[in-house]
Amino acid sequence: MRRLLMAPLSSVGRSALGLAETIGGATLLFGRILRALIPPRFDRDETWRQLYGVGVKSYAIVVVTALFVGAIMVIQTAFYVRRTGATSLLGYGVGFTVFAEIGPILIGLMFSGRVGANTTAELGTMVVTEQVDALRALAIDPIRYLVVPRFVAMMIMMGLLMVLGDGFAIIGATLTADTLIGVDPSVLISSLLESHLLDEYLLGLGKALCFGVSISVLSCWFGLGVRGGATGVGRAVNNSVVANAAAIFFIDFVVGWLFPVGL
Amino acid sequence: MTAPVAIRCEDLGKRFDDAWVLRGVDLEVRRGEVLGVIGPGGHGKSVLLKCLAGLLTPDAGRVLVDGEDLARLGPLGLARVREQYGYVFQNYALFDFMSVRDNVAFPLRQQAHLPDAEIDARVAARLAEVGLAHALDLLPRELSGGMKKRVGLARATVGDPAIALYDDPSAGLDPVTSSKIFQLIARMHARRPDAATVVVSHDVDRMRAICDRYVMLERGRVVFVGAESALGDAPEVVAAFFGGAERAPTGGG
Ligand SMILES: Nc1ncnc2c1ncn2[C@@H]1O[C@H](COP(=O)(O)OP(=O)(O)OP(=O)(O)O)[C@@H](O)[C@H]1O
Numbered sequence A: 001m002r003r004l005l006m007a008p009l010s011s012v013g014r015s016a017l018g019l020a021e022t023i024g025g026a027t028l029l030f031g032r033i034l035r036a037l038i039p040p041r042f043d044r045d046e047t048w049r050q051l052y053g054v055g056v057k058s059y060a061i062v063v064v065t066a067l068f069v070g071a072i073m074v075i076q077t078a079f080y081v082r083r084t085g086a087t088s089l090l091g092y093g094v095g096f097t098v099f100a101e102i103g104p105i106l107i108g109l110m111f112s113g114r115v116g117a118n119t120t121a122e123l124g125t126m127v128v129t130e131q132v133d134a135l136r137a138l139a140i141d142p143i144r145y146l147v148v149p150r151f152v153a154m155m156i157m158m159g160l161l162m163v164l165g166d167g168f169a170i171i172g173a174t175l176t177a178d179t180l181i182g183v184d185p186s187v188l189i190s191s192l193l194e195s196h197l198l199d200e201y202l203l204g205l206g207k208a209l210c211f212g213v214s215i216s217v218l219s220c221w222f223g224l225g226v227r228g229g230a231t232g233v234g235r236a237v238n239n240s241v242v243a244n245a246a247a248i249f250f251i252d253f254v255v256g257w258l259f260p261v262g263l
Numbered sequence B: 001m002t003a004p005v006a007i008r009c010e011d012l013g014k015r016f017d018d019a020w021v022l023r024g025v026d027l028e029v030r031r032g033e034v035l036g037v038i039g040p041g042g043h044g045k046s047v048l049l050k051c052l053a054g055l056l057t058p059d060a061g062r063v064l065v066d067g068e069d070l071a072r073l074g075p076l077g078l079a080r081v082r083e084q085y086g087y088v089f090q091n092y093a094l095f096d097f098m099s100v101r102d103n104v105a106f107p108l109r110q111q112a113h114l115p116d117a118e119i120d121a122r123v124a125a126r127l128a129e130v131g132l133a134h135a136l137d138l139l140p141r142e143l144s145g146g147m148k149k150r151v152g153l154a155r156a157t158v159g160d161p162a163i164a165l166y167d168d169p170s171a172g173l174d175p176v177t178s179s180k181i182f183q184l185i186a187r188m189h190a191r192r193p194d195a196a197t198v199v200v201s202h203d204v205d206r207m208r209a210i211c212d213r214y215v216m217l218e219r220g221r222v223v224f225v226g227a228e229s230a231l232g233d234a235p236e237v238v239a240a241f242f243g244g245a246e247r248a249p250t251g252g253g
């Protein structure tokens, strides 16, 4: 009986410990990354290689996601627009939600699923095949050589992809508005431009950069922490994806709270 | 023998969870000597080698390199010490995103600031020495196990390290290549008279040609240290190991 009562409690306790360990470990790793960045001492070649790899891996999925995000926003608002005839508000509505909220979150989630999970698997495999030990044996700091280039690449790419994604979301919205409710593209675009969404746009970009930090730090942390062969890598990828998604929602909430735009 | 001590282990112990894999290991590796490490599979040889390179932190005792305790060195100090090392991993540990050429060139590019032409020449020469001149542009996944082993050997030795650690350098190789590998180790050693070399192997016959002294590990403890001539006083198990490779237990990794 006692054991029956204790089991869920101890599982809660274990999860709490795991969470504390992840947050603590990731924060320490973030600190070490910053120390390697100022002044910059990390591998340039590897950074270029990562920039290229991260970009190639993620741009297509971001373009597709963004097109659909724009389209879905129009479909969601089509009902009200038709009812009220407020076509001039369509651009504002789409821009506001996409730039500040939905765009960064969805692109962050896609990016973490594509690039974050890949990073955890890659680093985890390097750990279990002793490639990380081989680096250390050659007097090379794995943080400087493996983690910092990935961090820099993911930050830069999240920023660029957000700009790209915002653009394609508007394209998706324009096309859908035109075909679905017959709103001329020029109407939507001018409504968007007139609604002065620069704050929202910058907020979204800021969120994307924060997601870039959390995704790179967490996925590297889970990757370097792998123990025990291929199953260990699988487990780490799994944990990394879940932690990344949770972190994205948490950061979105905190940033939205600290910088309430449009209110 | 008054050559300076390169690596000294004092009462070294290492455990994973509750299982002690190394216990009370006292050991010296002197400059200029080749130390052979033997023992049954799974009894702690690879773990010992990793402790010697500071890749694993001891749970008891300490490891001193040139008199400095590895556990007390900061990251920079550790990096400075490790620049002397060349390490051949039992499971190759090749960088799988780099070609064979880049793998071998890596230590030179990172540590010795040499002109590219010089690096290329050295890499090509070292790969030719291990019989892989034709494999320069292959990726690790395109190599056989034995080829990977030889690339690992080329990578570890290309910088002429002052401390060379070889974990089972001839495992999975045919007899001819095995002999070549041991000749290469001997040649490497001759090139740097001050080098301290540690070779883990099951190939006792070939070790005889290069090793000055041996250490035998059994269940994580040192059961024999010394030259083969001192075998007379050694326990039965040790003699059996030297007596004939066919009777010696061999490990499967
Ligand atoms: N990372 C690790 N985690 C847990 N246990 C380990 C780890 N590395 C080694 N061991 C254990 O330590 C013991 C010694 O392993 P080690 O690799 O040193 O053996 P070995 O003497 O090199 O064997 P072989 O001759 O087969 O290479 C083994 O029982 C192994 O299970």
Ligand SMILES: [Mg+2]
Pocket (backbone or CB within 6 Å): B045, B046, B047, B090, B167, B253
């Ligand atoms: Mg071993």
